[in-house]
Each structure stands twice: as C-alpha cells, then as structure tokens.
Amino acid sequence: MAHYTNTGNPIDFPKKKEIPMLERFAAQSLVEHDGELIFSKEKFAELIVRECIDKITTYDLVPGHSAKWEDIYDIHARLLDDLGEALKEHFGVEE
DSSP, X not given: OOEEOSSSOSOOEEOOOOOHHHHHHHHHTEEEETTEEEEOHHHHHHHHHHHHHHHXXXXXXXXXXXXXXXXXXXXXXXXXXXXXXXXXXXXXXXX
C-alpha cells in the first residue's frame, strides 16, 4: 500500500483510494463566479444524482431473460424509469 506524509511528521497515512468518476465529477463541478473558478457543491451533487439515476434506470433486472420473463421484465423496467423520474424531481435535476 502506498503511503505519504503530509508534514515532516514521521507518521505515515495510507493514501486515499482514487475514484476516477468522482474526480471527473469534481472537475466538471468547477464553475465561473466573479471571474474565478469555484467548486459548486450543487453541480457535484447533481452529477452524482444523475449517475445514480442512470444506474437505476439502465440496470438489467433479469439478465438474459427468457420470453416468459418478458412481461415481468417490462413492468420492472417501467418502474425503474418512474423511480428515476421521481429521483430527478426530488433532487431538482433537470434534463
């Protein structure tokens, strides 16, 4: 495990695990305000909510489902779409 020190202190701390998606969201959350780039917590949260909605609405409930599962699969898919829309509305995420 990689270690680093944040001061001259001899105590080592484990390096934080990098999460590329969150780093990308953080970069996308920089907005211009009064001529400066600032981090927008609201934009960051919106990107996370959008990612959650995408995962929920595209989740394959019955991988490789057979014809007999088709009706149940379609009902679940519609429910997940509705849930995605409800999450968007709840968090104020616009298309």
